[in-house]
Amino acid sequence: MLTLGNGYLATRGAAPEASADGVHYPGTYLAGFHNRLPGGAGRPDGEESIVNLPNWLPLTFRPAGGDWYAPGRARRVHEHRMLDLRRGVQLRELVVVDPDRRRTRLRQRRLVSMANPHFAALETSIVAENWSGRLELRSGIDGGVSNAETAARVGAGGRHLADVTGGANDDAIWLTAVAAGSRQPVAVTARTTVGVVDAAAPATRTVVRDAAAVAEMYAIDVLAGTPITIDKTVAVFCGRDRAVHDPLTAAAEALRWAGTFAVLLADHVAAWDRLWSRFRLDVGEEHVWQLPLRVQTFHLLQTLSPHTVDLDAGVPARGLHGEGYHGHVFWDELFVYPYLNLRLPELTRALLEYRYRRLPAARRQAAAAGMAGALFPWQSATSGRDESPVRSPSPVTGEWQDDRTGRQHHVNLAVSYSVWRYWETTGDLSFLLDHGAELLIATARFWAGLATYDPSDDRYDIRGVLGPDEYHDGYPGRAGQGLDNCAYINVMVAWVLARADEACVLQDRHPGAAPWRAAAVPAGERRRWTHIARRLRLVFLPNGLLAQFAGYGDLVELDWDRYRRRYGDLRLLGPLLQAEGDDPNRYKISKQADVLMLLYLFSAEELTALIRGMGYHFDPARIPATVDHYLSRTTHGSTLSRIAHAWVLARTDRRRSFHMLLDALGTDLADPAHSSTREGIHLGATAGTLDILQRCYTGLEVRGDVLRLNPVLPEGMDQLDCVLRYRNRLLVLHVDCDQVRISAGPGADPPVPVAVQEQVHLLAAGAIVTVPLRRRDPGADRA
């Protein structure tokens, strides 16, 4: 719940966080500590993408003779937490009164450095408000952390650190461990300095250890009202870090060179300043969206920062913020890259290379299923192998039941889509030819292998598959056996087959840029791709709308009013039906966007051309009706759904689009206590909301090496200012209801073509192009 704040300040609950007092800490929040430690076992023999690091935060105190402060052990008369987004600093103020009525005030500032991802720091100021005497402090590193957030629900979790060893030297403590699964070593070092103002005696220090933790204790005489300041500086390294021999030596060396809290803070703030200037997305300081937009940007950059580029990191569904899905990677990247492509395209490239490195695993997965090409699993972790659960508990009854979501084979389509959009946006030919082409070709081979030819009408069918909508995994009575000719799948496959062929053409045209081991795809295979792409079957409803899959039209309409009356919130409609002994497969309902995903991924023009290219009549004027049909039957059981829906509504219902986006912005803010945000943010939705402002409301697309803008602001939004990085240029874009203004930074770059409402302008370095917008037809909303 957002209780207060300006555009850069969020308080209480803006982030899921356990109490930060030495009891438990979810490891990676205020991140930078990314993917360092693969290896815990989410389920027996399973892998996780991320596991907790040793907890570096423990810092507590007691008046001599009293109890160590811990939640529940003293009376908190005041507590306030605040997240300073601009500086990336978490602030906390706490006043406690112990049973002897000693009142102590504690102020903390905490950072995980954006300047150097190996550093974290905690500054603590303590004031004995109404007492004087001996104060004891304990500052430690705890290797006894465990993944406890989701353990109760999914029966997994537990301790992931083994072989914990700790020690101390004259001015620092250290702790090493190995990840239980991967055997990766990790080391944390910490230096705590106690600065005493006006005190008679210096602090004395002792070191204490137990099986899984190490700490140093200070005893110090304090005077009522006189603050003492404690700086804790921390370095963390693991065996995956590059340019590191062994983590402990690296962490000790880094700590030796680390500056004071003030120095670390200054470097950290400077790094965030530079990031904010590149990730600017402003709708006006007073606008209700401004703070949520910054919170989303902050969360995104906590998970995927410039420091991620040199890591072998993927896009975990829940960011680095919690333990949901064990850090697994799904298809969320599809919603993340479009935003990054225009901000930090190096990051998209690096994240796609994460997929490329797991292509061998994806090929094995396809081969194990008797298929050609490559099949990226629905859920994967470090090694890229399939980590999809086969059973999971119902969110309604808690009973364990078969989980068939792992049969979704469309992740390779999402990866291929991302490859092509990255190339289209950046013009990065070397990536496309080095790695992108191989991903496209492997995907094309998988789906071409799955398509069966029906000579009766010269059509190809793709049978027995699942689209994104998880409420449909088979026909009524045949749950789990898949569906035939899903519109989402078949349109995407047709598009990917054409792109794979186009990549082959580019390899032929640039033989010197192709990688040393590129093997040409046989001409006959490429001809088959082209034929399939033109003749894949789509199914339409009697009213001419695209059917979600063959047979969708025969399904039963749900009595929505009845179920709304019965349950209120229908986000869990599927499990609710199952709990009643019913089967969601019977109904014309969707958990999430499926057909509508096509309108999210393709412009109306593109989609029209694509479907017509498949030999079907398609009238773009029927798009609003298609949106209406599916949207009115969707429960938004997935956070990603709202992104796709806010997107498709932008051109048909500007008011609903605004509210849909407002909902999406609230995903991880509105009610974290009762949402699954406690298991981590929803990274796809986080980036997707930003992208709606960046690309959808501006009508931004890159086609034919032209940056095209065609803005339609939603109701309730008057202006938008953002910074784009496009083809190595920094562009500043301003959109309001009357005009578009786009300016290029100074320099020597050649002019870049920019089209506003289809009119092309050449934008030279240092120049500004201002274009008045043609008024939209006011009746266009429901056209």
Next chain:
Amino acid sequence: MLTLGNGYLATRGAAPEASADGVHYPGTYLAGFHNRLPGGAGRPDGEESIVNLPNWLPLTFRPAGGDWYAPGRARRVHEHRMLDLRRGVQLRELVVVDPDRRRTRLRQRRLVSMANPHFAALETSIVAENWSGRLELRSGIDGGVSNAETAARVGAGGRHLADVTGGANDDAIWLTAVAAGSRQPVAVTARTTVGVVDAAAPATRTVVRDAAAVAEMYAIDVLAGTPITIDKTVAVFCGRDRAVHDPLTAAAEALRWAGTFAVLLADHVAAWDRLWSRFRLDVGEEHVWQLPLRVQTFHLLQTLSPHTVDLDAGVPARGLHGEGYHGHVFWDELFVYPYLNLRLPELTRALLEYRYRRLPAARRQAAAAGMAGALFPWQSATSGRDESPVRSPSPVTGEWQDDRTGRQHHVNLAVSYSVWRYWETTGDLSFLLDHGAELLIATARFWAGLATYDPSDDRYDIRGVLGPDEYHDGYPGRAGQGLDNCAYINVMVAWVLARADEACVLQDRHPGAAPWRAAAVPAGERRRWTHIARRLRLVFLPNGLLAQFAGYGDLVELDWDRYRRRYGDLRLLGPLLQAEGDDPNRYKISKQADVLMLLYLFSAEELTALIRGMGYHFDPARIPATVDHYLSRTTHGSTLSRIAHAWVLARTDRRRSFHMLLDALGTDLADPAHSSTREGIHLGATAGTLDILQRCYTGLEVRGDVLRLNPVLPEGMDQLDCVLRYRNRLLVLHVDCDQVRISAGPGADPPVPVAVQEQVHLLAAGAIVTVPLRRRDPGADRA
């Protein structure tokens, strides 16, 4: 010693190799297994860049009741080893007779896959020639390997694998270990299949283990004259590998999917075919250089292959072929990149990023010495920290003495030079701005900080430093205290300061391409760089030649004839003088190219402009005299020296250049038994020799985005054919005494400007440009 072979086949001794029969194996030969296992301790608390992997080769046999075959335990009546360069396969034939006169013939083919760097395979065929009966085989993995090659000499080495554990399942054996220093886990799995032709009974299998090894044993009935074939397929993974959760799971999974030897061989040969087609460098199949050139290419690609690109790997001085220098990284890359820039520029970029990742360590090294900027150590390993020895044994007396080579601070100049040449050759602006500029700026800051201003003549001095020539580390009587105004250092510094400034200009001109955290260099600092670059002091000898350093002219001439008579080979002149109680610092002698390095790194035109830019008169006509002066006083104590010298002689003495290059080609071939090649190849010399053909004899340089050729073939070489990868184009270059022919592959790339003898031609895709060469003035050789 090369005893036989065609252009792709080398036999006996072409590679340093211990006997491959389960006793000892130097780990990484027939490589691909690169930088996987950092972490052994070369010296107490020291780091190595590479350490041995578990030995996967052990495969031995015995007639039942006899002894296991091992060198020394049976009479070898025939042994022959051969390296098939084209296919990357090592062949071995062995006939042994045991004390019972049983004669057994063994043929082996061995590969480490170039198609998949995690695979290795060994195919063995055994024929009982004059006996029938029970044959036993033992095939294992040995974790008890140690670094023994250099142990005796340098007192280091030893076992680097700890926590060795082995086991077996139904069809494979496995072994895991951790590197003792870095705690990195490693795993090897092996599957041995025994194919029996015409045998009555199938083989029986048992598994045996000891503390550091695991093996499987087969017993089989053989008939005289009937061969049996044993395939051993191996997978290796370590914790540094990307897309790997834990190495053992990865190695087991990879092995499960690995094909037969025939399949692995086919993939491997296809990969080598593609590599050879990209690394072609032909002087004619009958030419005495052809085989050595292919051997050098092979060794280079064993160490630095396309698979290296995704690793965090540097350029170890001795390749992956031995334990010399503990795998440390020096400055050899300076000689390697120019060749790679025109073949596999992605590899240069990746290797320079290795340096970039160690920039923090280099900054700390500079700071620890009270300097600004960054100081790359003379010897470094995994983490980039200084691993230069402070004492080492004299190669003459074996006595330990101070080793001051670590005071060479010029590695950052070499790295900066490589950054700029890479950018100039490839036009890769993003690398220059992302990482290159930071390397250049940090180097500029180091040297600008070291330069002191002398207002008396408006000159800057750089005092107390060492150039590449290790025979001079101080003035007579002040050994180890450094020299003033080394020509190599000061010219390089002037050049680097100008390039750092130019990089800043490029950052200003392309603000959108500059990385998010680029911080502008203050204008005042850049002005100071420019001033220093123009006013650094050079010292000249009375005859006008450039002095190696200030005071060089005052040194004593050595009585070369006397020392030649006394010692014959003077390659160890420095240590010989020290053993006599003399000091090499007293004499006008050089261990290796120093001033002449400038002529290797810069064309005569560039160097002339550079020195004139520093405010000195410089007549390029005096270059031959400079070459004569220093060459006649150089002992070639470094293998790199011959590269620089063959280069500078190419334009002044074509005959000597030919012989110098022939010497260089022989470095790791001519006499491995008595050379230091047993401790590894000399990678700088290996690539440097290839580069002399590629760039020097062709007169190839890239300047102003034009590929320039100005060929002067040495005597004894009539033609040269090579493939270049230039600006993402594959070009085929033919040079002979009469003409240059350059052709571009087909495709859609725009024409590229190519200049032959300063005449610019536009080379279109699919086109051929043939240019007759103007005859050189026959008297030019000694001009």
